[in-house]
Amino acid sequence: MTTEPIWKALCYAKRKAQRDSIPPEWIIPPYPISAYPDIIDVPEICGLLTPxxxxxxxxxxxxxxxxxxRxxxxxxxxxTLAFYKRAVIAHQLTNCLTEIFVERALARAQELDDYLRNMGKVIGPLHGLPISLKDQFTMKGLETVMGYVSGIGQYASEDCVLVQILYASGAVPFVRTNVPQTLMWGETxxxxxxxxxxxxNRSLTPGGSSGGEGALxxxxxxxxxxxxxxGGSLRIPSAFCGLYTLRPSYSRLPYYGAANALIGQESITSVLGPMANSLSGLKTFTQAVLQAKPWNLDPLAIRKPWAEDEWELSEHGGVGQKLCFAIMWDNGVVKPHPPLVRAMRMVKTALEEMGHQVIDWKPHRHLEIYKNAxxxxxxxxxxxxxxxxxxxxEPLIQSMVPSLEEEVAEGYKFEPPHPFVKKLVGDNPAHLRAYDLWRLHEEKQELRKSHLDYWEKTINETDTGRRVDAIISPAVAYAAVPHGLNTDSFYTTLCNAMDYTTSVFPVTYVDPLLDLPHEPHQFYNEEDEAIYKLYQxxxxxxxxxxLQLIGRTLEEEAVLRMTYIVDEALKKV
Known part of the structure; x- marks a missing residue:
């Protein structure tokens, strides 16, 4: 007889506990992938939600x-109940949740209702708002699995700083969402x-590593x-799932106490940010968190309150004035698929019809930045x-391509892409000496300075008397791809390496009648060729x-305002 590894038994028990946490009356009939690949409308038709x-x-x-x-x-x-039921519907169809704690969330919501009724005022700027959290944000009394079997049974003794602020702001944290093992995948x-x-399309990935949030x-x-x-973990799932997001600069928002991978790696640091179906969600969340003065709770959080003058574009000529956007049609590493090119043309047309200038952005030292990062x-x-x-x-997952068991169960059958990143860093990366790592940090500083100077010189190309106000580019070179085929095409990682504040906004949907395949081009590398051949x-x-809108470091307010401008231009045109 063979004995099943302990780690598999732990996974089984955790999944069973998760299933048992769903109220039985919230279970919906099965919707097989083969018959229902697109399940966006199922919450409206499944019968669980009241009008x-x-x-x-x-x-x-x-x-x-x-x-x-209010x-x-x-x-x-x-x-909270309405969104909770809908979240559980989403989970049964996409497997997007990790922690489900209905009674705890509803008890919190009841406290807020009681306070408003008895005191005649709200607790804070997010009073009563249900908020979902990626499975990194520790909550007292809940496990923080974070994609590792070793996280099972690890109950947090206190809330991370962000959760503390959300509670103080009146929010209702109500679910936590799935992530990939290691967090360092653009899939989940x-x-x-x-x-x-x-x-x-459930045969496609929602992206990652915040893919549970994206699907939900x-x-x-x-x-x-x-x-x-x-490296793109907010922006990739937002682009794949039709959402808005904000990738702030290092330490603008408080990360302390959250679980993470690569803890101690502080040259390219992970940042937290909001994801939503509306731009108002991004702005309101950012204002609320900054209003709480997170620098008094997180020693790394930058002491910078919400800057209303920057929201009014004080360094960009002021609201209502002509802006200059630059479009990065491709990054010199991977050319984007036809739908992304059409989306950029739509943005260019919309902005020009609103009186703004749009020029081309020429990539600067991208392969060097890519390899360094x-x-x-x-x-x-x-x-x-x-x-x-x-x-x-447990084994380290080596590929996100579905296993044979998954292929049989769900009808998947895909070939892995060319691993171009391995060509940059090697198949078996070495454990570097501290001195060698310091040289990489030094190189990164020089690359940041070089890119900053390059951006400054764009003042010679604009009609505004200023440098380019923001760059528009793909967040990823393609729309959502089959599981296992999302490689790093560098559009997002550029911003992490340079620490540029960046947003993502939805533009359109892939239309087979409009988005015809492009003729073959001279490929930059093997990844570019593999991605070109992927398009169908x-x-x-x-x-x-x-698409993403790229601003400068610590320009959260201005990037949000410019994203509003682009979004409104698209809707008008």
């Missing part, structure tokens, strides 16, 4: 939700909870989510990942297409 719960959960403007909560038109309990799969699927929010199972980003990420020779896996005996109009049909 009022549908009304509440279909409301995507966070400010509108908060206004109804006026007591909607109670915190009914709002681990040995504990399994694979998260894209609700627009795409299903409108949460009005506002919080993820993290070290990827080498920093693996400077420990994978010791961090191996150590966490060794605690439980029917494979991507109906998938969201998003």
């Amino acid at each position: 009022r719960e549908l009304l509440i959960s279909e409301t995507t403007d966070v400010d509108e939700i908060l206004a109804k909560l 006026s007591a038109e909607w109670t915190a309990v009914e709002t 799969h681990n040995n504990v909870f399994g694979r998260t699927l894209n609700p627009y 929010l795409a299903m409108k199972g949460s009005p506002l989510g919080v993820g993290t980003d070290i 990827e080498t920093i990420f693996v400077a420990d020779g994978n010791h961090d990942y191996d150590t966490d896996c060794a605690k439980s005996g 109009t029917d494979l991507f049909a109906g998938c969201p297409v998003g």
Whole structure:
């Protein structure tokens, strides 16, 4: 007889506990992937949600939700219940959740309703708002698995700083969402909870590492989510799932107490940011967190309150004035697929019709930046990942391509892409000496200075008398791809390495009639060739297409305002 490894038994027990945490009356009939690849509309047709719960959960403007909560038109309990039921529907269809704690969240919501009724005022700027959290944000009394079997049974003794601030601001944290093992994948799969699927087409990935948040929010199972980003983990799932997000600069928002991978690697640091179906959610979240003075709770948080003058674009000529945007049509590493090119043309047309200038952005030293960043990420020779896996005996996941068992169960059959990143850093990255790592940090500083100077010189190309105000580019070179095929095309990692504040906004959807394959071009490298060959109009049909807006370091307020300008221009045109 063979004995099943202990780590597998732990995973089974954790998944069973998760299933048992779902109220039985919230279970919906199965929707097989083969018959229902797109399940965006299932919450409306499955029969679980009442008309009022549908009304509440279909409301995507966070400010509108908060206004109804403040006026007591909607109670915190009914709002939390509506989104909770919808979140559980989303989970049964996409496997997006990790921790489900219904009674605890509803008790918190009841406290807020009681306070408003008895005191006649709200607790804070997020009063009564349900907020979903990536499975890194520790909550007292809950496990923080974070994609590793070794996280099972590890109960947090206190809330991380962000959760403390959310409670103080009146929010209702109500679910936590799935992540990949190691966090360092642009997809979402681990040995504990399994694979998260894209609700627009469940044979495709929602991205990662905040992929659980992406799938949940795409299903409108949460009005506002919080993820993290070290190489694109907020922006990739937002682009793949049709969402808005903000990747702030290092330490603008408080990270202390959250679980993480690569702890101690402080050259390219992970940041947290909001994800939502509305821009108002990003702004309101950022204002609320900064209003709480997070620098008094997190020693690394920058002491910079919300700057209203920067929101009014004080360094960009002022609101209402002509701006100059530059479009990065490709990054010199991978050319984007036809839908991304069409989206950039749509943005260019919309901005020009609103009176703004749009010029081309020429990439600057991208391969050097790419290699430097990827080498920093693996400077420990994978010791961090191996150590966490060794605690439980689970294997380190080597590929996000579905296993044979998954292929048989769900009809997957895909070939892995060319591993171009391995060509940059080597198949087996070495565990670098401290001195060698310091030289990488020194090189990164020089690259940041070079890129800053390059941006400054764009003043000679604009009609505004200023340098380029923001760059528009793909967040990823493609729309959501089949599981296992999301490679790093560097559009996002550039911003992490340079620490540029960046947003993502939805633009359109893949249209097979409009997004015809491009003629072959002279490929930059093997990854560029593999991604070119991946494009098939029917494979991507109906998938969201998003772009990113890149600003300068610590320009959160201005980046948000410029994203509003782009979004409004698109809607008008």
